[in-house]
Amino acid sequence: MEELIAVKIPKSLYERIKEHVEGTGFESVDEYVTYVLREVLANLEEDEEEVFSEEEEEKVKERLRALGYLD
Numbered sequence: 001m002e003e004l005i006a007v008k009i010p011k012s013l014y015e016r017i018k019e020h021v022e023g024t025g026f027e028s029v030d031e032y033v034t035y036v037l038r039e040v041l042a043n044l045e046e047d048e049e050e051v052f053s054e055e056e057e058e059k060v061k062e063r064l065r066a067l068g069y070l071d
Helices: 011-021 029-049 054-066
Strands: none
Touching: 011 029
């Protein structure tokens, strides 16, 4: 099992999450928060991997020029 570390959040946020978790497959607020954070990080890492092709980048630049944002 992975080593765990505590993270502090406002009590009001904890209570909101606790209400949301009730009746779901999550056994605790900790489990839910861990799941959400993993999903957010996965999405961020996915977004970082998306790179414009040269053709897509040129189309964006042309559009920005047409709008007067680039010279």
